[in-house]
Amino acid sequence: MSVVAFEGRCFDGKSLHRSAVLKIDTGTGMILGFGERGSVDLPRGVKVRVLEGATILPGLIDAHVHFYSSKGKGVNEWAMVPETLAALRGAGDLRRLLHAGFTAVRELGTKGGVHLAQAVAEGAIDGPEVVSCSRALAQTGGDDDPPAFPLELAQELASYTYFCDGPWECRKAVRKVARDGGRVVKLYASGAFSRGGRVKPNFTAEEVRAIVDESHMAGLKVAAHAYGSGPLATVTECGVDSIEHGLGLTAAIAKDIARKGIFYVPTMVTYANPAYRNRENEMVKRHLSEDLSIARECGVKVVMGSDIVGDAGRPHGRNYEEIVAEARFLGNREALTAATSRAADCLGLENAGLLREGFRADAVVVRGDPLSSIEALAPENVVLVLKAGKVYSRETGGNAP
Ligand SMILES: [Zn+2]
CATH class of the missing domain: 2.30.40.10 (Urease, subunit C, domain 1)
Structure with missing residues (x-):
């Protein structure tokens, strides 16, 4: 000893x-x-x-990252990065995160995410423990489906997502995540603002319920990307384990989120980024000024997650800025709890945090x-x-x- x-x-x-x-x-x-x-x-x-x-x-624990390993920005550029190059650049990002004090991260959609996790676990590369979703689950034609390509090619290039439609395809996609060695299931219950600045709900309640049921049967937690009160209400009602981004929060939904013990991962730095395309959107402005206050007042369990993706606009390394952003609403001690013990609970890490x-x-x-x-x-x-x-x-x- x-x-x-x-x-x-x-x-x-x-x-x-x-x-x-x-x-x-x-x-x-x-x-x-x-x-x-x-x-x-x-x-x-x-x-x-x-x-x-x-x-x-x-x-420190960052509950929401990606390793897109792209020098560009946007879904087409992410899709076009060869997997070997993505893995090598991802290894550099992991080392930077570790030296910045991060000992665990949850990645919610990355080419070869489970293999990055495995390489860290084996000690082949230095980095925080990676809790990987393997691939995110999204509907055909959702934001992760690069529309410039024929569907089959889009699915092949967007190799950080399984496209699935209808409850049985959704259940099968969860089974594939489990087969890949994923430790969490990520689903897109809405788009972002990628197409015309509007947010569209993705997946029906029936599909979300199938994903949650199948994931929980497999012992996996569910992280739901959700923008807007409709998708937020759906994923809360269906019993996901964490809500990612959560723009458009209302007090009524926040109370339900708190009552069900669902974690809320606001990813503030992504929207505060000066290069963020939809900075003028009302929902984004409200997220940066009000949503976290509503969450705090309603007793929601807030967790640190940056949504830093490792591309030209959102490089890894200064992920702590999310803690700074959350501290403005939660206070320093609560923001530190959100990035340590509570983040460990959100990730299901039993002896960390x-x-x-x-x-x-x-x-x-x-x-x-x-x-x-x-x-x-x-x-x-x-x-x-x-x-x-x-x-x-x-x-x-x-x-x-
Ligand atoms: Zn994300």
Whole structure:
């Protein structure tokens, strides 16, 4: 057993400790003890690294990313990137995320997403744990179906999506995700604004219900992309596990979302991006000004998710900006909870997201105090990252960007 200990100010995933000791076993990658000095048994010879002027947090979790690995923007460009190049660029993005303090991400539609997840799990590449949906589920003619191509070619090129129509095709698509090794099912219950600036509902309630039922039978959670009150009401009623984006939230729907314990992943940075095409859309403006307040007031479980896709407009690396954006509405402590313990619950990671004995030794140490200044989470302030007990830092030449 190889024991290492750190001492300093800690946010444990739920609350702040002015000073606490984190004791880990680098062999098993687990936390052996956490708490005030004196309450954690430190065998003679164990060196305690005291972190002055820094804060220890659980590893950050981004619940909504993609690895499109494209130098362009938009569905046609994403579709045209060869899979090998996408995988190699994706590996670079994963390394950047890890060095920025992210120890888990949920990817919701990526070419070869399950293979990126596998490569990280095997240790072939450095990166956060990837909870992959393998491919998203979308209706024929939805936003992920590049219309410039004949249908068969579109399906082949859009190899981050299964097109499916009708409850039985939807059930079969869920079975394919499970067969691929996907750990979550992603569905598009609406379009975005890609075609003419209007949002169209996608999938009928019957189709959404079939996807949820089949996914839950397979032990998989369901993440639903939904814009607009119609699609939001449908996915809430059908019992999905998380709502992605959630533009057009109303208090009545938010109360139902809270009552059912559904997570809400607002992906604010995507819409706040100056390059975002539909910035002037009323629904987008409202999302950036009101939706999170409604969610908070109604007791909705908000989770950090950026929808950074890894293309020219939304490159990976500064995903923490989503935490900053959410903190404006939730406050710093709640935004940090949304990016740690609550995100772990959303992803179904049972022993991650908290600094607790018996949990995985996933942590990030940043200079400063993100509870008083959330910008302390910026990658340039990251001192070191622990993932399953393994230390990554600039000092040790851990390929920090
Ligand atoms: Zn997305």
